[in-house]
Amino acid sequence: MEERLKSFKKAVDQTVFTKVEFRPKHRQQVxxxxxxxxxxxxxxxxxxxxxxxxxxxxxxxxxxxxQIVHNEGMIYSILHEAEQHGWLSARWESGVKYYQLTKLRKKQLLQDNAHENLSLKELILGVRMNVD
Structure with a gap:
């Protein structure tokens, strides 16, 4: 099996990626x-x-x-976008806006990864935090 993967990688490298070039500007954007x-x-x-x-x-x-040093506004942009996607709910309390994952988003994360034994934070981060 491993030999087949090596052959596949070699074939892809020789055809698809021979002319791909990442310029510095594109690297920065990525x-x-x-x-x-x-x-x-x-x-x-x-x-x-x-x-x-x-x-x-x-x-x-x-x-x-x-990333947030001198750019704290980025946090609010991310929060706003997540709220627009329905991932977060927000409420105002004493002039302060509080954010939290929606029940639907928590449920989706847990259902999508039901076969894994991961906590909600692990699902969001995409990493395993505890090793059994």
């Missing part, structure tokens, strides 16, 4: 998109319980997430 997706996953993993944008920002600073 890198930036990956950073935003990673940040989005990190933020969503924090919202199994209700939190305000300020609390999320503080937690990200404590974790040392560098």
């Amino acid at each position: 890198h930036k998109q990956l950073q935003v997706l990673s940040l989005q996953q990190t933020i969503l993993s924090m919202l199994t319980e209700s939190k305000s944008g300020t609390e999320i920002t503080q937690m990200l600073h404590v974790r040392g997430v560098e």
